[in-house]
Amino acid sequence: MSANGKGDSTRVVAAGRRKDWTQGIVNTPVWRASTILYDSVADLRASGATDTHHRLFYGRRGTPTQWSLADALTELEPGAEATFLYPSGVAAIAAALLSVVSPGDELLLVDSAYDPSRGIANTLLKRMGITTRFYDPLIGAGIADLIGPATRAILMESPGSLTFEVQDVPAICAAAKARGVVTLLDNTWATPLFFPAIEHGVDLSILACTKYVVGHSDVMLGSVTAAPGHFGKLRDTSFQLGQVASPDDSWLGSRGLRTMAVRLRQHQASALRIAEWLAGRPEVSRVLHPALPSCPGHALFARDFKGASGLFSFVLNGGDDAARAALIDGLDHFGIGFSWGGFESLALPVDPARHRTATRRADAGPIIRLQIGLEDTDDLIADLDAGLARFRAHVS
Numbered sequence: 001m002s003a004n005g006k007g008d009s010t011r012v013v014a015a016g017r018r019k020d021w022t023q024g025i026v027n028t029p030v031w032r033a034s035t036i037l038y039d040s041v042a043d044l045r046a047s048g049a050t051d052t053h054h055r056l057f058y059g060r061r062g063t064p065t066q067w068s069l070a071d072a073l074t075e076l077e078p079g080a081e082a083t084f085l086y087p088s089g090v091a092a093i094a095a096a097l098l099s100v101v102s103p104g105d106e107l108l109l110v111d112s113a114y115d116p117s118r119g120i121a122n123t124l125l126k127r128m129g130i131t132t133r134f135y136d137p138l139i140g141a142g143i144a145d146l147i148g149p150a151t152r153a154i155l156m157e158s159p160g161s162l163t164f165e166v167q168d169v170p171a172i173c174a175a176a177k178a179r180g181v182v183t184l185l186d187n188t189w190a191t192p193l194f195f196p197a198i199e200h201g202v203d204l205s206i207l208a209c210t211k212y213v214v215g216h217s218d219v220m221l222g223s224v225t226a227a228p229g230h231f232g233k234l235r236d237t238s239f240q241l242g243q244v245a246s247p248d249d250s251w252l253g254s255r256g257l258r259t260m261a262v263r264l265r266q267h268q269a270s271a272l273r274i275a276e277w278l279a280g281r282p283e284v285s286r287v288l289h290p291a292l293p294s295c296p297g298h299a300l301f302a303r304d305f306k307g308a309s310g311l312f313s314f315v316l317n318g319g320d321d322a323a324r325a326a327l328i329d330g331l332d333h334f335g336i337g338f339s340w341g342g343f344e345s346l347a348l349p350v351d352p353a354r355h356r357t358a359t360r361r362a363d364a365g366p367i368i369r370l371q372i373g374l375e376d377t378d379d380l381i382a383d384l385d386a387g388l389a390r391f392r393a394h395v396s
């Protein structure tokens with residue numbers, strides 16, 4: 001149950017479906033536009049006000065199709081003010097950061113962040129005179145010691161990319177608030193259904209909607225949902241950057257959202273079963289799934305999260321890159337490719353040590369990241385079982 005007393009499935013089905021936008025159609029249809037026509041010169045002049053949210057002005061400012069999805073995502077985040085949509089998750093991260101940092105500022109960025117988030121900090125922000133310090137994902141309230149006079153923002157991602165460390169988001173947000181620092185969270189893995197970010201103290205909650213909102217591996221989309229007081233700057237910066245998610249992609253996002261709760265429940269059940277099965281295998285030294293005690297930060301997951309989605313990693317017990325490739329290459333039901341959150345399973349060789357600068361990884365063996373899709377779990381387990389046999393044959 002959510003804070004407003006309605007269950008997750010009810011909320012994702014109903015959210016954002018205003019009658020004046022749907023006109024009786026179940027899901028808000030695609031309203032495509034660049035030009036909006038006005039009745040008169042006076043009408044045109046009157047429309048020039050800055051607040052064009054929910055009011056047709058010009059295609060770049062959106063139509064009911066984008067507003068419907070944006071409002072739905074706001075409704076899913078208790079305590080949120082409003083949401084802005086972007087043409088990808090990375091575009092959302094970049095716009096959110098640019099809306100809070102200025103030359104001379106410092107950004108604190110979690111060491112387990114999605115690599116392109118590090119890229120934004122290390123190149124674009126650096127060029128603008130913004131410095132970045134990377135911090136240990138398990139730092140918790142100790143973040144207070146890193147906050148200096150120039151610190152303006154903290155970008156968290158919990159659990160972290162590739163290695164899934166769970167952060168103490170409430171403690172980090174409390175330390176940040178006490179010092180006037182803005183907090184941003186990449187909440188793509190949990191979505192607001194499993195981790196209501198703004199309720200936990202986050203100022204800007206970011207989703208790569210490409211993953212679970214869209215859910216079908218065929219659309220790029222991102223969003224930032226703002227806590228009260230943070231939307232105005234986010235919207236103005238995003239308008240200045242010319243950011244606009246297309247009506248067609250936003251419509252596909254809305255269509256995906258309607259089934260997100262039921263899909264997430266299945267991703268959760270299947271991924272947990274496979275993670276537990278892998279944990280019992282001698283070829284596996286550790287499973288990095290936040291719901292298992294073997295994952296760093298598991299106690300925080302148990303305290304703060306309402307569920308787990310379908311993405312996790314496991315560490316192989318010895319072996320090398322070729323043995324890992326032998327396991328992955330022969331899989332029947334797991335595609336080899338980037339991204340996740342769709343209906344199909346994926347397997348990816350990952351090398352987190354390449355991206356870390358503030359922390360060292362404890363595990364020695366090669367790592368595989370799995371996105372568990374909606375196939376029958378027995379088929380996925382049989383496929384992985386055969387993969388582990390190929391790995392064994394390669395190692396011995």
Ligand SMILES: Cc1ncc(COP(=O)(O)O)c(C=O)c1O
Pocket residue numbers: 088089090091114157161186188189208209210211220221222339340
């Ligand atoms: C955790 C995380 N955040 C953000 C993104 C970026 O999303 P997009 O691919 O839509 O730009 C990804 C993509 O893989 C991701 O894994």
